[in-house]
Each structure stands twice: as structure tokens, then as C-alpha cells.
Amino acid sequence: MKKQDIPQDESNLQSANMTEVLYVTDENNNYTTAQSIGWEAKKAALDESMELIYERIAEAKQNVANGIVSPIIYFMELNKMDLQVLAAYVDKWQWTVKRHAKPNIFKKLSDSTLKKYADAFGISVDELKNFDGK
Numbered sequence: 001m002k003k004q005d006i007p008q009d010e011s012n013l014q015s016a017n018m019t020e021v022l023y024v025t026d027e028n029n030n031y032t033t034a035q036s037i038g039w040e041a042k043k044a045a046l047d048e049s050m051e052l053i054y055e056r057i058a059e060a061k062q063n064v065a066n067g068i069v070s071p072i073i074y075f076m077e078l079n080k081m082d083l084q085v086l087a088a089y090v091d092k093w094q095w096t097v098k099r100h101a102k103p104n105i106f107k108k109l110s111d112s113t114l115k116k117y118a119d120a121f122g123i124s125v126d127e128l129k130n131f132d133g134k
Contacts, residue, residue, distance in 0.1 A: 053080065065133030070106030072097070074131065075121040089120035 019035040026032050060074040076086050087094045118125045
């Protein structure tokens with residue numbers, strides 16, 4: 001792509017005050033980098049990805065409200081984490097985090113364990129303990 005042909009379509013990057021670095025060719029056909037605020041095809045893909053994320057968050061919230069999972073799952077989704085990432089943040093095995101995602105196990109967790117999760121999510125222990133999905 002030529003430097004002068006870089007798309008500058010409105011996108012999520014622009015609303016977040018970000019740009020994307022692209023490799024382009026200059027007027028002498030040498031490779032260089034240039035910045036773009038986005039392009040329509042990428043915007044469509046990002047919008048679809050964000051919609052899927054919002055659906056997962058809403059589903060996790062409903063599952064907490066229905067007593068199917070613990071608040072750990074909701075905050076994990078809200079913070080765009082997966083099991084592996086969360087386990088690394090709280091310094092636990094993945095199977096342990098999975099176990100803590102069960103409401104009956106979650107209710108028995110110590111405050112020190114809950115603090116690790118709360119810190120990973122950037123919330124207080126009280127917010128974590130008292131989140132009911134409603």
C-alpha cells in the first residue's frame with residue numbers, strides 16, 4: 001500500500017485516541033511505517049468482536065444472578081481475561097480457579113484469597129463478595 005493511500009476511516013481506535021502502525025511504501029517504493037486511525041473492514045471486525053465480548057459479559061452476569069457461577073466468572077469476562085490469564089494473576093492453578101468459580105466453593109474462600117481476585121480485577125473484596133449479578 002502506498003503511504004498516500006492509507007485509510008483514515010473512523011474506528012474504535014480513534015475513539016480510544018489510538019492509531020495503528022502500518023507498513024507502506026513511500027514515493028521511492030521504499031518500505032516505511034505510517035499511522036492510520038482505522039479502516040472500514042477492520043472497524044467491522046472490531047465491532048463484531050466487541051459485540052461478542054459484551055454478550056459473554058451479559059451471559060456471565062446472568063449466570064451469577066442464577067447461581068450457576070461465582071462472581072469470579074463475571075469479573076473475569078468483564079476484564080477480558082481467560083482462565084489462564086486469571087490463574088497467572090492470582091498465582092493459582094487453572095483447575096483451582098475453575099473450582100473457585102463454583103458458587104458453593106466461592107462462598108467458603110478466605111478473605112486473603114478473595115483479595116487476590118479483587119486485586120486482579122481492580123475492585124474491592126466487598127464488591128467481589130457482594131456482587132449478585134443484578
